[in-house]
Amino acid sequence: MSRPSILISDPLPPHLTAELHTAFDVRECRGSDRAALLAAVRDADALVIRSATKVDREVLDHASRLRIVARAGVGLDNVDVEAATRAGVMVVNAPVSNVTSVAELTVGLILSMFRNIPAASASVRAGEWRRADFQGSELSGKSVGIVGFGRIGQLVAERLAPFGVELLTHDPYASPDFTHARGVSWLPLDDLVATADVLTLHVPLTPATRNLIGERELALAKPTLRLVNTSRGGIVDEVALARALAEDRIAGAALDVFATEPPTGSPLPHLDSVVCTPHIGAGTAEAQDRAATTVLDAVRAALAGLPVDGLANPEVLAAGTAVTV
Ligand SMILES: NC(=O)c1ccc[n+]([C@@H]2O[C@H](COP(=O)([O-])OP(=O)(O)OC[C@H]3O[C@@H](n4cnc5c(N)ncnc54)[C@H](O)[C@@H]3O)[C@@H](O)[C@H]2O)c1
Numbered sequence: 295m296s297r298p299s300i301l302i303s304d305p306l307p308p309h310l311t312a313e314l315h316t317a318f319d320v321r322e323c324r325g326s327d328r329a330a331l332l333a334a335v336r337d338a339d340a341l342v343i344r345s346a347t348k349v350d351r352e353v354l355d356h357a358s359r360l361r362i363v364a365r366a367g368v369g370l371d372n373v374d375v376e377a378a379t380r381a382g383v384m385v386v387n388a389p390v391s392n393v394t395s396v397a398e399l400t401v402g403l404i405l406s407m408f409r410n411i412p413a414a415s416a417s418v419r420a421g422e423w424r425r426a427d428f429q430g431s432e433l434s435g436k437s438v439g440i441v442g443f444g445r446i447g448q449l450v451a452e453r454l455a456p457f458g459v460e461l462l463t464h465d466p467y468a469s470p471d472f473t474h475a476r477g478v479s480w481l482p483l484d485d486l487v488a489t490a491d492v493l494t495l496h497v498p499l500t501p502a503t504r505n506l507i508g509e510r511e512l513a514l515a516k517p518t519l520r521l522v523n524t525s526r527g528g529i530v531d532e533v534a535l536a537r538a539l540a541e542d543r544i545a546g547a548a549l550d551v552f553a554t555e556p557p558t559g560s561p562l563p564h565l566d567s568v569v570c571t572p573h574i575g576a577g578t579a580e581a582q583d584r585a586a587t588t589v590l591d592a593v594r595a596a597l598a599g600l601p602v603d604g605l606a607n608p609e610v611l612a613a614g615t616a617v618t619v
Pocket residue numbers: 367368369370389392393396441442443444445446447464465466467468496497498499502503506524525526550551573574575576577
């Protein structure tokens with residue numbers, strides 16, 4: 295009898311995938327190479343992805359054997375969960391795997407902006423010693439607005455509290471009682487944008503959050519606002535953001551994520567007031583190990599016909615039977 299086949303289409307820690315080879319037929323492809331993905335997924339019983347692989351209806355249509363899509367990370371915006379559910383394919387992610395890593399990167403990006411760390415470092419490397427050009431501001435005493443008070447948003451608040459900042463949040467699904475109990479004031483989004491010196495985004499990309507921060511919201515901001523986006527590119531209208539930065543209507547932005555990655559052709563990485571990183575919020579050894587361990591455990595369970603913990607679409611039966619939704 296042939297062994298179940300696992301297709302890995304984005305890089306995972308090799309020390310965790312090595313042991314799969316004893317029980318499974320493990321194949322790899324580059325998920326961003328659409329033709330390669332469509333060809334390889336035909337024989338796959340499980341597909342393991344990160345953020346670069348888009349699992350849409352076309353991929354599911356090519357994958358008649360597929361029982362589970364396992365996303366080694368948090369965001370499911372690159373998976374059509376509804377189509378997978380209709381096809382009877384389980385979807386699982388690793389919701390707590392990288393919360394600490396993203397919160398820590400967020401704090402790092404905020405401090406980088408307040409103290410001009412990337413530009414000062416580049417200047418010293420170029421042989422200069424321009425101390426006066428890099429005078430910054432203290433974070434202490436500033437107002438930090440957290441958009442989305444879920445796992446990452448809450449941890450960002452916790453990590454920033456010792457800096458002596460005023461913590462504010464907007465999250466339509468978190469009650470003011472819940473946020474106040476954690477030392478964070480709840481505000482409507484417009485008030486949050488208008489009050490904040492730092493606005494940091496921690497919401498999933500959904501039709502409701504696409505362009506959540508656009509021209510109208512940026513027009514409400516103080517000129518001292520620094521925007522941080524470690525969630526998803528589509529949550530900020532990048533054209534409006536580039537315009538607000540170029541016209542000095544806000545002070546800066548730190549971006550780990552872009553609407554298109556890499557952001558070829560975007561003016562944002564070239565603006566002096568922008569600090570950017572290549573989607574490395576989850577890019578730590580610890581987070582990658584946690585994410586891979588979580589989803590590979592789920593894949594092993596699914597392929598053994600055992601119950602799978604934490605399904606994003608629990609309507610799909612663990613046995614892989616197609617259900618109608
Ligand atoms: N840069 C990276 O590498 C990286 C890593 C992990 C996660 N992320 C992104 O961060 C996002 C958040 O992760 P999380 O673990 O905190 O998720 P989470 O589900 O724990 O929290 C998301 C929060 O957003 C809130 N929310 C939903 N719609 C909102 C709206 N319109 N306005 C304000 N709040 C809203 C929800 O109520 C929830 O509390 C993920 O969906 C993912 O896209 C990025």
